[in-house]
Amino acid sequence: MSNIRGRFAPTPSGLMHVGNAWAALLAWLQIRSQDGKFVLRMEDIDGPRCRPELAEQALADLRWLGLDWDEGPDTGGPHAPYTQSERISFYEEAIDKLNKSGLLYPCFCSRAELLAVASAPHGLSSEGPSYAGTCRHLTPEERQARQHSKAPSLRFKIDGGRSVIFEDGILGKQQSTPGAGGDFVVRRADGIISYQLAVVMDDAAMRITDVLRGADLLDSTPRQILLYEALGLPVPRFAHVPLLMGEDGKRLAKRHGDTSLSGLKAAGVKPERIVGWLAYLAGQVERYEPLAANELIRSFDPIRIPKEPITIHDGLMKQLFN
Structure with a gap:
């Protein structure tokens, strides 16, 4: 078999x-x-x-x-449940692991601030607006002060110069620098887990070896590969139609x-x-x-x-x- x-x-x-x-x-x-x-x-x-x-x-x-x-x-x-809304505890475990590894930080940027970035030249990709890292270097005191007025999202830290290379089953060799889009959200301010983290956890838990999906998700792949590596999970083969x-x-x-x-x-x-x-x-x-x-x-x-x-x-x- x-x-x-x-x-x-x-x-x-x-x-x-x-x-x-x-x-x-x-x-x-x-x-x-x-x-x-x-x-x-x-x-x-x-x-x-x-x-x-x-x-x-x-x-x-x-x-x-x-x-x-x-x-x-x-x-x-054997890998149930197969509905994401029933798998929230698995995602929270992953967030806890990433947090303990020092790979996450709270982001207090408002929607208006992010949209302002999005309207700037070269601010958009298929992954959404690039994030300038505004909240990455806040001090503990600054984070605590901002937490009183706004619930934060959680962002995953990217090594800005890191290049991710993978062989796409349809498009061939792909190379990109995920850091160009900035640190990305793994949990929104309203508590909803991001697609990026959920799909990585689900595919790993369900032992998916091959992911074939639309080319609109090609830009997501390098970020997901970074999450697989950070969580110590095997990376599947990708093909984008x-x-x-x-x-x-x-x-x-x-x-x-x-x-x-x-x-x-x-x-x-x-x-x-x-x-x-x-x-x-x-x-x-x-x-x-x-x-x-x-x-x-x-x-x-x-x-x-x-x-x-x-x-x-x-x-x-x-x-x-x-």
């Missing part, structure tokens, strides 16, 4: 759409083609944005698409029409049409034709996945309905 383990981890803050299906299908094929175990995890850590009914809908949509999983919130498994884009050059979304799986299903589109269409976009088949997900397993080859964003023009979308 293969030791390969992968996952798909949707956030139930909206309906599943073809962009989600694109990442889910390719992550599933990557693991199934290697006879590995596939995990479904629900990333609902941002409680105010997430809804249980959308989590249930996501599971139903993925099953309708023809995907299955060996472990998940509805099936259980290109995003599906509208003709306006923006990520495919509601503004480009109803691309939700439930909407397509209601319009009479069969799941095989969506799977075959996505397989064609991913270079896995030479021409578009309806296909079941399990028909793609034996021939799946990540080398054929495009490296650049894919523009979904009207003609491509119409293929789903013809």
Whole structure:
């Protein structure tokens, strides 16, 4: 039996759409083609944005698409729970460990101050505004004084000159300096754990060996690698697939029409049409034709996945309905 383990981890803050299906299908094929175990995890850590009914809908949509999983919130498994909101104690343990190692510090910067930085030239990346380290060097007395008026977030200290290098399974060798974006938040001022820390802890606990996800998260990878190392955890292999884009050059979304799986299903589109269409976009088949997900397993080859964003023009979308 293969030791390969992968996952798909949707956030139930909206309906599943073809962009989600694109990442889910390719992550599933990557693991199934290697006879590995596939995990479904629900990333609902941002409680105010997430809804249980959308989590249930996501599971139903993925099953309708023809995907299955060996472990998940509805099936259980040896590394349960598979829902982030039930894993808070694990994240707090990690924060305690990082704190004792001297790698965290409280940040009292207000949203307005951070937005001011964001509006400055070169202040933004896909990871958000660079942080200038304003609170990193506060004295204990200054921290205590500020704590009376504002609850702090917690930031992870980055060695500014440190370069992180990793081999991406689709994009090849990647090298970046995470410190260019400044120290990053691992727990917000409202107590919500950051995506960066939660995903590292979950993937390690669930023994994930391979992470395939959208290229919008490529900038997150160096920061996550730093967290893996700081916590003494094994680093998985990463592969980032290109995003599906509208003709306006923006990520495919509601503004480009109803691309939700439930909407397509209601319009009479069969799941095989969506799977075959996505397989064609991913270079896995030479021409578009309806296909079941399990028909793609034996021939799946990540080398054929495009490296650049894919523009979904009207003609491509119409293929789903013809």
